[in-house]
Amino acid sequence: MEFVTMAHGAGGAQTKRLIDEIFLSAFRNPALTADDAALLAVKKGRIAFTTDGFVVTPLFFPGGNIGKLSVCGTVNDLACMTARPLFISCSFIIEEGFEMEKLRMIADSMAQTARAAGIAFAAGDTKVVARGQCDGVYITTSGIGSVEQHTAPGGARAREGDALLVTGDIGRHGAAILAARGLYGVQTELESDCAPLWSLVEDLLKAAGPVHCLRDATRGGLATVLCEIAEQSGVTIELDEESIPVCDAAKGLCGLLGLEPLYLACEGRMAVILPQTRAQAALTALRQSRYGANAAVIGRVRSGRAGNVIVNTKIGGKRLLAPPSGELLPRIC
């Protein structure tokens, strides 16, 4: 078995070999050069630019791994701005002693996800730190996309009367990571919802026209995203608990551990807010799109106190959704 050594991070012959054999062989494309920065042709217009660090544990989980996650995360952040994913960079911090074969699996998974999302690797970097200065591998990706919607969606654009949809059942990623840590002796068939959502957003925009808000419900879950939108837009958001899709396995795990699915991270689900008149067209398009089979209309934007998110519960009550606080679940992404 081969392992990553400090020499692989020193910038010399071993670094070159590591990059050639693991990363270049997976990521090679015309945009990726050996120079200090990639040169990319852009059309005049607006680009979207985003970055995310990934420190998920465990590195491999049902439905994905840190590599797939790191590409999906950046693709989805671009998609949230209706930006067609164009170029991605990746920066690896690797712990000395990490298995080369695992690194290869992670890189291959990144390459496969990038191909599926139509995004090209344009730049990369590799650092190696000593044992105990990292937990296996951390990855930071950054992405560039071309913005397609004339007035881009934003957290401050929700308007009274808008409909709220979610593109699928929530909480799978968080629940899958929890189960994969094996801390609670829970057995489950849950897989993470981790997926690249550009094609879904493209289908949505084509069928339903411009959207007001588009946010992927990652760290902090759907609840966090909705609290942020309600705050930024100065509106109240109302949710119908009954209509929020949660799969049985996630529901079971949440019941067992006393968790609220609304706060569990998703890595392949978005909240969509758009005018009520186009909600049905949006729902139909989402359900027909890959990764959108379980999409649902789950609520609406209404007048009321700025920043409030109210849940109409199954038993006919109302409760206020608090913005998350404290430690929810460390290293979920």
Add this chain to the structure above:
Amino acid sequence: MEFVTMAHGAGGAQTKRLIDEIFLSAFRNPALTADDAALLAVKKGRIAFTTDGFVVTPLFFPGGNIGKLSVCGTVNDLACMTARPLFISCSFIIEEGFEMEKLRMIADSMAQTARAAGIAFAAGDTKVVARGQCDGVYITTSGIGSVEQHTAPGGARAREGDALLVTGDIGRHGAAILAARGLYGVQTELESDCAPLWSLVEDLLKAAGPVHCLRDATRGGLATVLCEIAEQSGVTIELDEESIPVCDAAKGLCGLLGLEPLYLACEGRMAVILPQTRAQAALTALRQSRYGANAAVIGRVRSGRAGNVIVNTKIGGKRLLAPPSGELLPRIC
């Protein structure tokens, strides 16, 4: 004293406070939004895109800290493609228990360096990992710039007859980090050469016209950069040892520890290759520019075996410079 806790990385109220108080207060500008990606206007043309991870130890060293370094690294990678720095993203991985005040110093230093380089923060991310899963803080920056030179420079563009210049004395960063680690009981007044070089490149291009190669001599030092260029361009590069600027303090440290300054990292020095006829104009412009006072013509590109870098030694001999191999100095950047 205040410390970073796992809750600061959970995506809730504490994360928001950390971002608002430390990062937003330092990085605020119109390009930086609370949405998933920044929206940036670009002119039609070519952009440069680059990323680098920073894991330097110690985090604070004479002449800089990991924050300043992380901005200079990305600015200089863009400048190497003659790209005017426009936008930068930063992703932090922070160890639980890290001092908040140190984080503030790092962020302030990043903001100051970015202002000096004319680059705007457009996106960011923060993750917190438990004690022992990181060594204080790691930072990954990515950058976007607009390419100014019609045919961009590249490692494969060195031509027989070209002149080779270096923009200042070499090895200061590597020597300063070595001394700062205090491993050898060495006392020195050396400061890192860490600096954002876009203005220097702009002055150079204005005075001397298009360049063939422009590379910053970071990890692996000037030797590594020259071996790469000689290899990529299929040429021999010849250096005159006597003309290579090395300050006395760096020379002294290298003598003491048996190191070769040519392999020591710089973070504010570039190798410049351009036609011999314009070497004098380039030298004059560099010496008048900030960060270029010690620039020198140090060699030439000639016919000979592809990939060879030959040093004409002070005592009249010749030696072949080997591409670096093995562990030079871990976590130098």
